[in-house]
Amino acid sequence: MTQCSSLAEVREHIDRLDRRIVPLLAERAGYVAQAAGFKPDKAAVVDTDRIEQIVLKVRHLANEEGMDPDLIEHIYRAMIEAYIVFEAKEYTRLHAEG
Numbered sequence: 001m002t003q004c005s006s007l008a009e010v011r012e013h014i015d016r017l018d019r020r021i022v023p024l025l026a027e028r029a030g031y032v033a034q035a036a037g038f039k040p041d042k043a044a045v046v047d048t049d050r051i052e053q054i055v056l057k058v059r060h061l062a063n064e065e066g067m068d069p070d071l072i073e074h075i076y077r078a079m080i081e082a083y084i085v086f087e088a089k090e091y092t093r094l095h096a097e098g
Contacts, residue, residue, distance in 0.1 A: 025079075032083045036090040045087045051080055 004010045039045055055073050062072035 029083065029086060032087050033090045036087045037094050039087075039091060042088060042091050042095075045091055046084055051077075054080065 002009075002013060004013065036045065055076055058072050058076050059069040062069040
C-alpha cells in the first residue's frame with residue numbers, strides 16, 4: 001500500500017480500487033444469478049449454513065492480510081444481504097419465465 005501525502009491522493013487510490021472492485025462484484029452477481037436457477041424454491045435463496053461458511057472464510061482471509069476481521073465480516077454480511085435481495089428477484093424472474 002502506498003503512503004499518501006494528501007487526501008486527494010488517498011481518494012485517487014480509493015477510486016483506483018473501486019475500478020477493480022466493481023467488476024469483481026459484477027462477476028459475483030453473475031454467479032449469484034446462476035445460483036438462483038439451481039435453487040428448488042425461493043426459501044432456498046437464504047442458505048444460513050453457506051453464509052456462515054463464507055463469513056468464517058473471509059474472517060480467516062482478513063487475518064492473513066493483517067486486516068480487522070470484524071470489519072470484513074460486517075462488509076461481507078452487508079454484501080451478502082444485498083446479493084440475497086438480488087438473488088430472490090432473479091429467482092422470481094427465472095421461475096416466472098419457465
